[in-house]
Amino acid sequence: MPLAARRALARRGLLALVALLVVVVATTGGAALGLLTATTTASARAALGGTDPAALVVTTRVADDPAAQEAGLTAAVDDLFGGAPVRVARTESAAEGDAPFVVWTLTPDLSALVPDDLAGLAAGSVALRDTLRQDDAVAVRGITVTGDLGERAAVELAALGAARAVVTVPLALLLLVSLVALAQVGRVLAGARENEVEILVARGASPRRLVAAAAVEAVVVGVPAAALGTGLAALLLTGRGPWTPGPPVAAGAVTALAAVAVLTGVVAAQARAVAARGARDRSGRLRQAATAGTVVAVAAVALLGLLRLRSLGSPAVPGGQGVADPLAAAGPAVALVALGLAVLVLLGPATRAWATLAARGPRLTGVLVARRTARGLRLAVVPVVLLVLAIGSAVLAGAYAGTEEAAREGAAVQAVGTDVRVAVPGPGTAGAMLGPSAPPPDATAFAALPGAAAAAPALVGDATVQGEDVGATALPADAVPGVVRTPGAATIADPLRGTDPFAGAPVLPDDASGLELVLAGSVTPDLAAAEIAEVQDADVAPTVAVTLWLVAPDGTLTVLDAGSPALGTAGERTRLSVPVEDLPAGSRLAAVGLDLGPAVVPTRVDVRLEALTARTAAGEVPVDLDAGWTPVGTAPADDLDDGRVPRFTTTLTSPAPSWARLVAGSSDPGPGVPALVTDAAAARWDATAGDVVEVTWAGTAVPLEVVGTVAEVPGQSRAAAVLVDLGTLDAALLRTAPGLPRPGEVWVAATSPDAVPALAQDAAATARAAAPEPGTVTVTTVADAAGADAGSPVRLVFLVVAAGAVLVALLGLAAVAVTTTAGRRAEVVVLRALGVPPRAQGAGRALELGVVAVAGTLSGLLAGGVVAVLAVPGLVAGVVPGTAAPVAVLPGPVLVAVLAAVGGSAVVAGAVAAVVAAQARDTDYRPEVR
Template sequence: MTTTPLRRPAVSAGRLVRARLRSRVGLAASIAAAIAVAIGLLCALPAAAAMASAASIRAAIPDPGTPEGWLQVHTRPATDAAAQDDAGRAVIADLLADDVRIETVRVGEPGSDFERVAWRLTPTPAALNADGVERLARGLARVPEAIRESDAAKGGIVVSGGLADAMDGVAVGAIAAAAITPVPIVILAVLAWFAVLQLARLLGAARGRETRVLVARGLSAGQDTALAGIEAAVLVTAGTVAGVAGAVAAVATAWGAAGIGALTRTWPLVVVAVVVLGATLLVSQLRGAKTAAGADSVVGRIARAASPGVAVLLVLVGVVLVWQASQIAAGARDPWSVAVTVLAPTVGIAAVAVLAVILFAPLSALVAQAAARGAGATPSYPARQVARRLRSFSVAVALVSIVSAGAVLAGAYGATWSAASADSQQVTAGAALRAAVDPVPPGAVATAGDTSGVTAVAPALSAAVVAGGVAGTLVALPPDSMPDVLFEVPGVMDPVTLAAEIAAPRLAVEMPDDATGLRFEARVSTSEPAAAEAMQVRVWLDDDAGVPVTVPLDVSVDEADGAFALTAAAELPGGEAPWRIVALEIGQGRGWPGAELLVTGMRMLSTGDDESELVTPVPHTRLHSAAPGGTAVRSAMVWTAGGETPPRIPAVVTDAFAEGLGLGVGDDVDVRIDGGGRTIAATVASIVAALPGAGAGAGVLVSLDAAIDAASATSVPDGSADAEVVTPPLANEVWAAGDESAAAALSGALDAPVATVGSPASAVAGEVVTLWDAAAVGGALLAGVALVALLAALTAQRAGEVLVLRALGVPPTAQARMRGIEVVVVVVLGVVLGAAGGASLAALLVPRMAERAVPDVQLPPTLSFSPWPVMIALAVVGVALAVAVLGSWLAVRRQGSSTRIEEAAP
């Protein structure tokens, strides 16, 4: 009798894939969810960063309808206006292409010598993004010279408008942001890869028995790979579609069609992510299944044996990269520097995860030993189970440690960058509000003080100076006002200390409180009566607020005994009493440079209810066009507070200024105000890292009171010192403390532009902080999905343990509680190890990273921490942990009441 073997009907690959996915629907859904979160974040975060950057750039560019918002190049009109216009436009288009709008305008009276043709450039909206602003800044800087050298220019050019300067500042911020923007994205991508890798291994391990059965029934290795490939494609496709859809919805809600456009530009990143995650899912689940089925290949066994060495190598590479990153200069933009900046934190966090896993084994063993000494199943049993299942729980530790380290790094970067940016801006600005009023008129300080939102006011002198070939910035303020007006930057700038170091006794003579005016009397001998009437008399005063002013006196002349009695008088300006007299100058009148005048019997009096003599000028002085030595004396300081040899005043200088001149404390230095002819003789009282209004560059801080008192020397009678006559300096700014929202009101009150602390560059670069925070929270969400799936799979693997413990008298409720303790301990340990590693990385990397990302950084950043990214990330992980514990609780109770689970020893 012939027996025909039973033929089973062939099962299609699609049907088998569906059956396999349904059998592990929870784990498959977790993998798809992890991929969806990863793809969604990798799409949405770069697009959101690009949109936020573009918005901050547009906000930082001045209104194109104002001179600050355009660049205008003027030249004389040519005979052929059309050809000239075409030539100018061609030059501009060659440099800037479509990045600017070009408008040809005519200025000046048509047909006159003042008529000019001008090309007005304003940026197009499409160019106002992170990529376009640097190109715009370079092109705008080259436009004037290019037009000057072209056929469009006739008789030279004149440039107006502030667009080029504004674009330079914004470009600095965009460049600074570009150096750091990839870092959180790459860290998130690594976390996504690791999460999918571990979930794929779980999926493969869960199919160990299934793989053995299918192989026994004739499934070939190629067919197994094909099935795994189809499954991977299905899961990756589902996750990608869901992730992209979520990203589209989020970005469209926030930015509309423009956001969708930014999202489409992330497609290369999506393609790379899909390929990498798909390959990871395929390979990892195949290896996991073979390992669980006991059919691991030689290559797999070699890989497992080599994994400790790979871990050590990863840690060493991380150490080297972190060290390299700490050595890179803040302004370096070469490919190696950029690569190290991105790789150092990424590999560093991976190394932290490896170290956390390595430390997890001995720590769990120690905890198990300590718990074993106690009575009862809790906590000894949970501790022992954690120590026995290191391989499974290590994945959770690695995931949580990556999230924790990344969140700490994000919090440290955000806080450090914000502090460094704020410190740099405050040091550079000096005060919250600075009004450019040159010179500061009497009463301006009182007017500013009455402005809503202003809490304190002081006059200030800010000027470029030169000393011994070193160019720098001079800042002069009244010491009494500095503590209330200046910013305090802890550890760097203490207004109280600075005020004490530059304070000097006042030399100016105080006028009576009831004084209302000034009168100067003198006897003038000259052969030209009209020359006596044309003489000029000026008095330098400062009021109680420290505002220096110059007061011209009205001159009248009467004949007296063969000479002329000169009287000059003026009312005091509208400042704050009491007034002080600083200097008195007399000079030849305009139109009488050849007249010789002998001035004697000079008196300076205050007028009011009572007259009083204020100062005693020199006995006499001679004004003439040609002294015996050949030098004219057309004016003379007949009295100054500093006398014939004014004293040196104390000055605080920056490290940069002191190093440039080789100065030390106690050294003398003469600082010449560039373009003004005034020289301030000072003695170095202190050397600091940075000064208000000068920053960390070459800077000098002196007392405005002392500078006024000692700026001018009394002219020597009959001397030929016209070239030596130096008048006291006048304040050219009003500095105020208060809310920045008061800037508009202060500008209106003083009819002057007011600068505030914020800079466009910092606003642009600051968007990276938000990106770091979002990446940290997104990473926590991704890890949470993986953590729930991991713990659910582990609970399913331990089903037999539930029946054994129930038989020993441990109810399912108690078992569920012990499972919860296990999970909580593992997650907390991962958080602690990750936070410790993240803090170490932050200390080594974040200050230098922040320095690279702070535009015009003035001071080395000091490490700071913000708890918010860590708290939010841990809250997300906590929610995932709660879901996992609840799921474990329900699963254990279900397993404990089931009779279909085979028994297995724990």
């Protein structure tokens, strides 16, 4: 023990750095695990809490034995929810003449909720209804279970599972940095004691005794340092969220064990090597061969890890909830080590070439620095590898943060499609059909809001192709560049622009406040063909309801109810008056609709629009009706001579209602509605440009002509989706469907990102003022669609690991500086005798460290960039699925890490320069310089 104490005191500077290294590793590991626990717990509580807490509502009749009913529910909750903290509130509602209802409201106890409880909440919510229905003591005459607790818990469970799988990458990096740092600093300490060990072995000390002494020393140094690091981690975590002491304590314990094991193992290897050393071993050839083998082995593992990561698409095991593939998770960290070792391999020839060139120069300092650096690469391993890992970690942290932020924003932009998306459902249901009671939303009102650059109506929903669901978006093609915010919006809708489907339709005056129609027609039942008993006391004339379909310049259709004229058998003329409000400029009459009632007996119907007059401020303006009119619908139309006037004749024989429209414009609608389909949809349908695909949209089969493919469709999160022009779609549905789906949304583009919050508020107010049911209005922005940031735990852990790795690298550099300063004391005397000034010696020694630090920093930037390009897309895809954002580096972490590395290296180099200069000025006799 006295000998061990004297040996420790002789190297107290290095041992102090080893202790600091253990402190930093324990602090970094504890802070990383603590932040991971805190952020995931906070995320889980936020997902199920907030202004609209998740809940399940169980409703049934009160049983004859309420106590047994309550006990049955409680037992089912305890059994199904796996111990998750759930609060149950019970209420009763009175019922006249019948047993009252009992309502249990199940909400999670957020103060006690942890991420592991999400699985129990999700599974229990799914199974609760069936379980309670089978318990007669609980379910009385049926039971209902409603609420979103299970769905929200399942979504958050999947998000946190993905984050847990990805977070293993920075944790693996931290583990590797820690092991490399401990091993390399242990080697530096062992190298400084090599002469002592040789003397002790020569005097009879056994390797086992040396190992035992080293183990005691490692315990004395490592355990208190790890405890101190754990305390610092707990201090850093104070106020950072709901963390528990378990993870930091576990990190500290692992750090202490690793420190003792690594430091003891290094000494054991050294003692055995010294005891068995021969002449051939001193040549260094075996060491060089082992180093080459290490480089090849590490490179092979790194390559396999990166290939595994890219093949899986993320570190997560397919089908495993939050389970990471070990090889894929370790791939980026091992790749950084491999690139750091490759730098060392290249550093040898580079420094020798530098020494050769410096020898030709006039300055002695440059030659000494170059030659000493070339010959001292064994010590350069420590700072170079650690700096490569540290700066590479910072680059990975910045690349992950920047790419994940871009991916989340891109996914949100893709899901929303524009800056502000306003949904204004029609009366009754969100899928209301166009009609006088459910007109399309007025996009011009939103375009006039402060901060709005453009606005357009949108029809967004689901369709089916071959029985499979696809996302469907219909927008005015000309408005897409102005309102869509996804990449490529300026040209995405170009293939959708075609001929005007209502070319030649009658144009209405812009300031029309009403329309006057003159109808001539007759409804003539064929009583001779009917049995008198069937028509006795019956009104055999079917009703005829007239509607006007107006089309705005953006393709939006509006339906006006013209009423049901009383048409007799003599062909009387009828005048109908239709009020018009806020008619868009350039509107045209697209079609005249006829809704025909059932025909009790065969009936001849003849309806002709003879005149149309618009009421304006300047008086009545006649509308020219001389256009091409095509009859469509379920009522069979008779052939007309030229179709230049809006006239419809038919013989009704069906007892069911029917409909007909006289559509203005071309009679040839083409093979289908031009559509852009996603790459995934084209691959699923095996469709190429020019193919026609039948889509069932709003209950009607619509042929779509594929005119191109896109990666994604604005406003759709589905991989398989289609985009069409709203006007062209309406023109097609106008010919085939009795009812057209109402564009229930308005997409509003902002003049700048800063204007979005205020614009969203104004758009919500405008929509609620116009909506028949203001509570149904929803406004969505990109910030709303982004939702909870499931990648924040990964991002925080990456940043903590990068910060800890930089500190570890600087401590490694300091350890090398302390070792070389003490070990080269005799060299200072020789150079002083040769006339090298003290300041020149200090500057040369500082330059040596500077060269190593710069090489490690630059190599770390390069290595981090390479690994980021290969690994970060897969890491981001694990947290933000379905995205393919290019790698974008957030410069903050990288800049801070580089400045810290450069600044710390400068401080260490300056301290070494000062010590060496002081040694050169010291002329006293000392034993170590004999």
